Amino acid sequence: MIIVENLYFTYPNGVKALLGVNLKIEDGEFVAIMGQNGAGKTTLVKHMNGLLKPTRGRVLVDGVDTRRVSVAWLARKVGLVFQNPDHQLFSETVEEEISFALKNFGYDRKTIKRRVEWALKMLDLERYRKVSPFMLSGGERKRVALASVLAWDPKIIILDEPTIGQDYMQKEKLRQFILQLNQQGKTIIVVTHDVEFIAECNPRIILMKQGRIMVSGKAEEILTNEDLVKEASITLPEIAKLFKCLEGYGFPLNVIDAYKAAEIIYERLRSRNERI
Amino acid sequence: MAIIEARELTYTYPIGERPAFRDVNLKIEKGEFVIITGPSGCGKTTLCRCFNGLIPHFYGGDLEGEIYVCGLDVKEHPTYEIAQHVGMVLQNPENQLFALSVEKDVAFGLENLGVPREEIRKRIDWALKITGTYSLKNRPPYELSGGQQQRVAIASVLAMNPEVVVLDEPTSFLDPLGAERIIEVIGRLNREMNMTIILVEHRLDLVSRYANRIILMHDGRIVMNGDPREVLASEEARLIGIGIPKATMIYKLLKRRGIILDKPPLCSEEACQAIREVLNR
Amino acid sequence: MSVFDGFKFRSTSSPIHKLDPRAKFIYVCALFAVAIIFNNIIPLLVLFLIQIPIVFRAKVQKEWMRSMKGSVVFAIMIFVVNLLSLHFYAGHEPLIYILERSSAMTIRFIVLVQSFSIFFLTTSPDILSLALEQSGVPYELCFAFTTAIRFVPVLAEEAQTIMDAQKARGLEIESGNFFRRIRNYIPILIPLIVNAIRRSLELAETMESRAWGACEKRTNLYMLKIKRNDLLLIIFSLVLLTVSIYVSIHVYIPSLASLLYTATV
Numbered sequence: 146m147i148i149v150e151n152l153y154f155t156y157p158n159g160v161k162a163l164l165g166v167n168l169k170i171e172d173g174e175f176v177a178i179m180g181q182n183g184a185g186k187t188t189l190v191k192h193m194n195g196l197l198k199p200t201r202g203r204v205l206v207d208g209v210d211t212r213r214v215s216v217a218w219l220a221r222k223v224g225l226v227f228q229n230p231d232h233q234l235f236s237e238t239v240e241e242e243i244s245f246a247l248k249n250f251g252y253d254r255k256t257i258k259r260r261v262e263w264a265l266k267m268l269d270l271e272r273y274r275k276v277s278p279f280m281l282s283g284g285e286r287k288r289v290a291l292a293s294v295l296a297w298d299p300k301i302i303i304l305d306e307p308t309i310g311q312d313y314m315q316k317e318k319l320r321q322f323i324l325q326l327n328q329q330g331k332t333i334i335v336v337t338h339d340v341e342f343i344a345e346c347n348p349r350i351i352l353m354k355q356g357r358i359m360v361s362g363k364a365e366e367i368l369t370n371e372d373l374v375k376e377a378s379i380t381l382p383e384i385a386k387l388f389k390c391l392e393g394y395g396f397p398l399n400v401i402d403a404y405k406a407a408e409i410i411y412e413r414l415r416s417r418n419e420r421i
Numbered sequence: 422m423a424i425i426e427a428r429e430l431t432y433t434y435p436i437g438e439r440p441a442f443r444d445v446n447l448k449i450e451k452g453e454f455v456i457i458t459g460p461s462g463c464g465k466t467t468l469c470r471c472f473n474g475l476i477p478h479f480y481g482g483d484l485e486g487e488i489y490v491c492g493l494d495v496k497e498h499p500t501y502e503i504a505q506h507v508g509m510v511l512q513n514p515e516n517q518l519f520a521l522s523v524e525k526d527v528a529f530g531l532e533n534l535g536v537p538r539e540e541i542r543k544r545i546d547w548a549l550k551i552t553g554t555y556s557l558k559n560r561p562p563y564e565l566s567g568g569q570q571q572r573v574a575i576a577s578v579l580a581m582n583p584e585v586v587v588l589d590e591p592t593s594f595l596d597p598l599g600a601e602r603i604i605e606v607i608g609r610l611n612r613e614m615n616m617t618i619i620l621v622e623h624r625l626d627l628v629s630r631y632a633n634r635i636i637l638m639h640d641g642r643i644v645m646n647g648d649p650r651e652v653l654a655s656e657e658a659r660l661i662g663i664g665i666p667k668a669t670m671i672y673k674l675l676k677r678r679g680i681i682l683d684k685p686p687l688c689s690e691e692a693c694q695a696i697r698e699v700l701n702r
Numbered sequence: 703m704s705v706f707d708g709f710k711f712r713s714t715s716s717p718i719h720k721l722d723p724r725a726k727f728i729y730v731c732a733l734f735a736v737a738i739i740f741n742n743i744i745p746l747l748v749l750f751l752i753q754i755p756i757v758f759r760a761k762v763q764k765e766w767m768r769s770m771k772g773s774v775v776f777a778i779m780i781f782v783v784n785l786l787s788l789h790f791y792a793g794h795e796p797l798i799y800i801l802e803r804s805s806a807m808t809i810r811f812i813v814l815v816q817s818f819s820i821f822f823l824t825t826s827p828d829i830l831s832l833a834l835e836q837s838g839v840p841y842e843l844c845f846a847f848t849t850a851i852r853f854v855p856v857l858a859e860e861a862q863t864i865m866d867a868q869k870a871r872g873l874e875i876e877s878g879n880f881f882r883r884i885r886n887y888i889p890i891l892i893p894l895i896v897n898a899i900r901r902s903l904e905l906a907e908t909m910e911s912r913a914w915g916a917c918e919k920r921t922n923l924y925m926l927k928i929k930r931n932d933l934l935l936i937i938f939s940l941v942l943l944t945v946s947i948y949v950s951i952h953v954y955i956p957s958l959a960s961l962l963y964t965a966t967v
Contacts, residue, residue: 182566182596196866216869225870231900232860233867235892245889249872279896284461293871310512310593312461312623313664338596341626341667380597383626383667383689390693396701403667407674410696414680417700501916509911515856516904519849521828528923530912535921542923563855577912631906 146172146302147193147223147332151202154188161200162188164356165202172300175331175333177343177364180353181378186336189353190303194223206301221250224299228306230290234278239270242278243293250297264292268322284315301332308339320346342366344382344401352377364398424585424617425449425472430486432467432476439468442641451584452615454608454631456622456649458663459638463619468638469587472619473507474500491584505534508578510588514570514595518562523554523573526562530581541580548576549614552606568599575606579653585617586610592624598688604628626666629653629687654685668692707893709822717931718760718824722768726821732939733817736946742955743801743806745755745946749813753820769819773812779806800961827851832926841920849905864893897942 147170154163162185170176178186191197192204195216204211206219227233236242240322243264247257265271266338268288273281278289287307294302304323308316320342327333343350343364353360354377362369367373369385381389382401389398396413400406422439430445442464449455457465470476477484478500488495491506511517520526527548530643549555552572562570571591578586588607592600608631610616622628631636635652637645639661645652652658653669668686672695675682682699686692718726733749740746757766785803790801825833830842865875868889875886928936949955 159704181598186629191866195868215874217872220870220872226861227867227868227870229863231897232864232893233871233889235889235896245873246871249874279457282462282887297872310590314460314662316664340597378598380601384671386689387668387671387692387696390689392697394697403670404674406673407678410671411675411678411680412701424726445908475907475910499915500910501913504911504913505916509907511908513902513904516901517908519845519852519905519908521826521848521852525828525923532920532922533916535917535919538921538923538925541921545923562852581912620906 146170146205146208148205149192149202149376150151150198150205152189152192152199152204153201153329154185154192154197155200162356163192166358168358168361170301170334170350171250172332173327173330175327175335175346175348177335177337177338177346177348177350178351178353179336179338179343179377179379180359181338184353185356186353187305190225190334190336192304193219193303194225195219195335196225217249220246220299221297222299223303224294224295224297225303226305226307228292228309230286231291233290234286238275239265239273239289239292240275241279242289243296246288246293246297252297260296260298264296267295268292275381283301284311284312285326287311295326300330301334302326305336306338307335308342310338316342318369338379340368340380340382344384347402352379352401354378365401368401369399422489423448424451425488425490425619427471427488430471430484430488431470432471432485432614433483434480435482436466439643439649442638445643447636447643447646449585449617449619450615452611453633454611455622455636456620456625456628456632457636457638457652458625460624460662461642462640463638464641465638466589469509469589469619469621469678470647471495471690472500472587473509474586475509476505478509488624500534503584504530505581505587506583507587508581510571510574510578510586510591511588512593513609514567515562515572517577518570521561522559523562523576524555524559526573527577527580529622534581541624544580544582545576548580549573551579551610552576553602566599567595568602571595571599571603572606574601580654583616585619587619587621589621591620592622592627600624600627604631607631625653625664626668626688629666630667630691637663649687650685653687709819710765711826712762712765712823713826716760716763716824718756718820719826720931721935722820722928722932723825723830724837724926725928725935726825726831728936729939731819732943733846734814735943737810737813738747739946739950740810741806743802743809743957743958744889744961745949746806746809747811750809750816751815751839752811756820757816760820760824762820765823766819770812770816773815777808777812779804780811784808796959799957802957802959825889829926832922832924835922836926853901855896860897861890861894864890906956912917 146350149166149168152163152166155161167187180186188197192199192211193206195211195214198212206222211219234242236245240261243261244257265274268291270288270292275306278286281289307319323333334341347364349361350364351361352367359377360373368382371381374381384401384406386404388396388400396409400409425446427447431440431443433440445468457469459465471488472490474495477496484496490503493503495503518526520529524545527545528541531544549558552575554569554572554576557565557569591603595603604627607618611618620628629649632649634647635649636643637652637658645655645657653665654673658665666687668689668691671692672682672685682695686695737746737749757763781804784807785800788800788803827848831848834843835841873886873889
């Protein structure tokens, strides 16, 4: 469980990135932290694995104050997948890349081998095992970065802007993969401004603006609230826009899923035809 | 002759084993707004590098077939010549700005062309105003947001007065509002200045409504080339797996259940109108 | 806020900023020569004091203080080294002379740091590059120069991000013996270098797309012209140099100690 208490953070150059954040994320939750670039989303999650330490206030991971322990200690529980895989890939083969963290954490050779196999399989990278990560395509490199974090099986996984540069099918696969991990009991935190992607995942949303949490709640309630969306400088999902436009025809206003939307519209047309 | 014409175009990278794209035939007329889309690796990025001569001149490799851009044979003319007719905006805004101020960045292309100083100044002001970046004139690129940087990149290209502007996934690194602003600017260039636009994009929700044509690529070939509504609502598009607009998806889901809207909508406003029509019948 | 801030361009508007870098460079060279010519503390102190009003006129006092602070370590080293070597080689001289001599060498060093600091604080890299270009340096080099400076903050941030990313995978940079620590930098250097290469490639694409190489003779948005103030600075520098040469040959400069001695006597 992650508890953030009255967190303030100011960067060395004077920028006040977080201004009193309070947050609780239970084990097994699926949370999306959303907001404009510069709202403090990445700054916030970097506190969860100790990369940043609070200027004021504190962050507790499973009851442990992050200021008392090292990043390496926290990283075992909290895996952070950075936005750009090219900021971490450096090994000669994909295998080595994935085993890097495991070696750092001091696992024995047999366990490392087992975990690497598992990660390669999970992310469909077995055929690239001896390939240099630099030879792979953008989407593949993202999978290698993800695999290298999953390899040590952290219970909390944070993904920073995982959908940038991904095409539709890649996003679909990622979405299903995240949901699967969540079903297996992992806590998932996604930092993103990709409203459509989140609309399909339907997690708890935490909206941030200028270093503060504006509001927290269900995706259907928050992403369809035009005022909130506007204030957080994100956009309404297309389906929300559709139903907003159809205001006056009595459609529910908290729908963000396309399949559900089509179902509702179909039912309305069918029942109306029956009445006629 | 069309502003861009390609016949049986096939290209293989110097270290490639198979062609990045093959047998491409296409004609783009002046003033069109064409979207090229398809899954990662389908060849769309490679194809658009042919439009300004980066392929074959910068990348080398093997370019077979013919391609004419603004009447020039791309294989026979150097990049710096074609670049005067075709502007290119790339994905990463950070790596397209290299001067220490916006003004000098926008001036860069014109300086390269030997344009006289007064003319450069005029064009800079004009390009900055069109992209809404005039107030950023003396700022260093490092201080700008991604969206601002990308608009400055567009201004730098516009200052050179091209007839065609090619944009390769310009919204990739931008947040939703930044992306919307860029697309608005691009839409305006097409409508008000009759500029030919070629846009490579995944975010079809955002851009489909601006296009008069969509080219769908898969595995190095052009699979569909035509009216956006036809292409996006097609079975091919579904099988290949591109991110068709949600509005179009609603259309298809309703069609499956026997409810047929007037035409496949490209955005939520169109879908709204179409559904209203059906409800009012 | 490191010593380097004392040499990073500070964008303000001041008459010093407006001076042509070529004139400023002549000034710095002249000052350099003059500082070398004299060994006595009095002229060196004069040089130091001359520059103080310049610092204030350029409105860069704060940053200049940082360069001074940063050079304290070296200054002390120079002082001590001179003190010791003079003691060994000229130990018969009275202590006061040795102290004075060592202080003179230290002041010389400070004067040099001071003038370079003023130069870089008041000259933007853009203008500097333009000055180089107009002085005949090939455009490609000037372009490489400004582009490198443009990307310094970007690369610095990237280095930090890479360090964070690897720390988040359990890398403990500070741990282990000397060799271990060197190895710990590999996961940081490789992505940094690879990304720098990728970035260069994208930059090159952009340059080509903006007609790089289209013309033999590029035009330039700005052009530097030597104005009245620049001419004055150049003349002043040359006069200073000439006078200093004359003085050092023909005029006897007493040591500060002897002056104080005669004053007290």
